[in-house]
Amino acid sequence: MDKRLRLISHLRCFESAARFQSYSQAANELSVTQAAISQQIRNLEQQLGVKLFKREGRSMLLTQQGQTLAEYVRQAFTTLSSGFDKIMVEPEEGVLTVTASLSFSSVWLVPRLWKFSSQYPNISVRAVASAQLEELRYSDIDVAVRQADEIKADVYQEQLIVDPVYPYCSPSLVEEMDLHSPERLAECWLVEAIDPGRFSWKTWFDLAGVKMQRDLISWIEVTTWEMGLNAVMSGHGVCLASASMASELVNKGLLVRPFDIAIEPGLKFTLLYDKTSPKLARINIFADWLRAELSQGDSSPINLARPATESL
Amino acid sequence: MDKRLRLISHLRCFESAARFQSYSQAANELSVTQAAISQQIRNLEQQLGVKLFKREGRSMLLTQQGQTLAEYVRQAFTTLSSGFDKIMVEPEEGVLTVTASLSFSSVWLVPRLWKFSSQYPNISVRAVASAQLEELRYSDIDVAVRQADEIKADVYQEQLIVDPVYPYCSPSLVEEMDLHSPERLAECWLVEAIDPGRFSWKTWFDLAGVKMQRDLISWIEVTTWEMGLNAVMSGHGVCLASASMASELVNKGLLVRPFDIAIEPGLKFTLLYDKTSPKLARINIFADWLRAELSQGDSSPINLARPATESL
DNA sequence: TATTAATATAAGAAATACTTATGGATAAAC
DNA sequence: GTTTATCCATAAGTATTTCTTATATTAATA
Known part of the structure; x- marks a missing residue:
């Protein structure tokens, strides 16, 4: 057996760095630090006695020999992946x-x-x-x-699915705030994502034919749909959410949908x-x-x- | 990058064991212990979720999947070796x-x-x-x-070269034992390898036309030509050696060749x-x-x- | 049946791979 | 031109993997 194959474990780092022409990006792909990549490649170069990369400013360019080896390594890795594919077929359980x-x-x-x-x-x-x-x-x-x-x-x-997005709030809030028309929502705290895109309250109010004055409304900003749902479940305002995500909570009586107006496509x-x-x-x-x-x-x-x- | 390639370092053991259908022989080839091979392959099988070997008595036979993978690994290794060959060309110094x-x-x-x-x-x-x-x-x-x-x-x-094999001894022994005819050698200690093959004293005496009576001669048995030369250099008997190996010592006057009779082809x-x-x-x-x-x-x-x- | 050969496994030791911290070089921004 | 940001290099220490040793198990052989 070719003794140079002892270096095989270094080749993952090499191949990644060669593809990216960047140790940092290779490190990121392989979930290790840049220093690990640097040392592995240094070791590989020393053992092979061949310069594989040359530094140009902040770039690591492949030498001619590096390019040659990268091609062979890529091919070998493809072969191995094919081999793994061939043998790894799992049962249902x-x-x-x-x-x-x-x-x-x-x-x-x-x-x-x-x-x-x-x-x-x-x-x-x-x-x-x-x-x-x-x-x-x-x-x-x-x-x-x-x-x-x-x-x-x-x-x-x-x-x-394409899940319509409706407003949701706690059942108690409906009574408390007498939520029988969309205009009444402007009196509530409204829960909205930081960057809602087309799933914003503005979009919904437009659909409901209500003019929304943003600065007159009390806002709660959240980073996930889940946070929004959790907030209104405890009585804090009204949020927009997709029907399927809210369905479990609605079935349990924890949330209600005060209006049947949906942002669609959802x-x-x-x-x-x-x-x-x-x-x-x-x-x-x-x-x-x-x-x-x-x-x-x-x-x-x-x-x-x-x-x-x-x-x- | 295929995460399964993290297992690449195990593949040397696998390929060797697959080729030999024997962990012990793989261990010998790779200069590690059998236990190391066993554990590497166990680990590989666990990570891949595939049985690669099946034990039959004292043999480790490849499963169908093992055979498939071995073929791909062999091919990948060949590719890598070719890549190394391509980039590793060293200068004269x-x-x-x-x-x-x-x-x-x-x-x-x-x-x-x-x-x-x-x-x-x-x-x-x-x-x-x-x-x-x-x-x-x-x-x-x-x-x-x-x-x-x-x-x-x-x-x-x-x-x-084909180096003729002559008898060699120290200069002092020639005088001491009056070594002017081959028959006189029977009076000396003769240095011979444990398993001399055709480079034995019997062969030489036959060439010299002397009848050798093995049990009447004092023997020194050695395991290497070097030991033989060292023995006679200090005055202990006569040994057979190839001309080139003895030449340095002859040039330095430490040894002489008492007879110009050679075992040839040497x-x-x-x-x-x-x-x-x-x-x-x-x-x-x-x-x-x-x-x-x-x-x-x-x-x-x-x-x-x-x-x-x-x-x- | 006893011995030998081959692999399996657990525990510990040794080697390797990786991280952290820091430095050097270069490119980009100001 | 200076400062900041980016990228790799290196040394020292840490963590993980690989290996060894010791022993057990199984099967083949004498």
Whole structure:
């Protein structure tokens, strides 16, 4: 066996740094520090006796030899990934890791997981909350559910629902503030995201045909849909939220929807997973369940066209 | 980047064990213990969630998946080795590691290295003595000089000399024992290797036309040519040795050759190196010097046909 | 049946990989 | 031109991984 293959563990750092031409970005991709990358590559260069990078100002450019090796390493890694793909096919039973926004995870997914688990006791679902979409190919994450009008990802995407966005508040507030017309909302504290995009109270008031005077209203600013729901559940004002996310709380009598006026097209929920994942059998089971569960809520499957940033 | 590539460092153990279908042999190849191999492969299997080996009695057979992965790993390693080959080309100056038998190293090579070094001050030669031929492809060793009639190796081989084997003893012993005919040798202590093959005193006496009575002779048994030479240099008997190995000592007046009767074809010296080595420029310089230096000694370049084990 | 050969496993030791802190060089901003 | 920001380099220390040693288990062989 070629003794140079002892250096194989250094090649991950090398390949990443070569691709980015940047140690910092490689460090970020590999979730280590820049110093680790620097030292690994220094070690690799010393052991091979070859300069792979040359510094130009703040850039690390590949030498000719570095370029040559990078190409071979990339090819070898592709071969290995293919090999892994070939052997890793998992059965239906096992662990499945699902990632979604904090709001969807805590407000929708986690409160319903007992349903999935009782129906599929051999599949153990692990919910991972994240602010951004996580890497799905060749990673620990199997499925993602995100809210955005458009998602850039190189894996399979499927629109689950387009969830209308209504105002929600506690039942007691309806009586307290006599919320029988949209105009009455201006007397309440209104909960709004810091950057709501098209899911703002202004949008809603326009739909309701009410002129909103922003500076006359008391505002509560939140960073996630979940925070908004939690705030109004304890009697603090009125928030906008998507029907599905609020449904569990409405069913439990903790929240009510004072007006049947919705911002539509609503919040688009997208399912993402890697079609080549070894856990595909398991993912398909979860995806079917998810589709059924979401289709039972208050939602309307309407096509979207306009882009927006992902909601909270 | 494919997160499974974090497992890349385990793949050396896997590939070796897969090739040998034996953890012990893999351990031997990689110079680690069997336990290390066992644990690495267990870890790899756990992380991949795939059984790669199945135990059958005392054999570790590859599973179908193991076979598949082994093929991909082998291919990836070949690609990496090619990449390393492509970038690793060294200049003439630098370190060169030469391996030879203990006898050749200490009796011939090391006493002459000053010549090489003064002629090529930019090349630093490191002599490594070893009882067996060391791996030359992709290893720390650059050149080997071995004594054997036939060598199995997958690298370039070149016959340097075929060195006749004569008796040698100290000058004082010639006077002391009045060594003017071969028959007189029977009165001396004879130094012989434990397993001399065709370089035995019996062979020599046959050539000299003397009938040897083994049980009437006093024997000294040694394990290396070097030991034999050291013994007779201090006045202890007579040994057989190849002309080139003895030449330095003869030139210094420490040994003499009492009879000009040689066992021929003599000891075959072979030069071995990897034609694809990145240090080829450096190797060629050393090889040229070696050829010249050896051709200045008492030797005859005669073709060999018969196999024998490597001499000491 | 006893011995040998081969792998499995646990615990500890050794080596490697990584982090933190700091410095140096260069590019960008003011 | 100076200051700030960005990026990599390096040393020292920390954390993790890899390896060794000791022992157990299993199967093959004599």
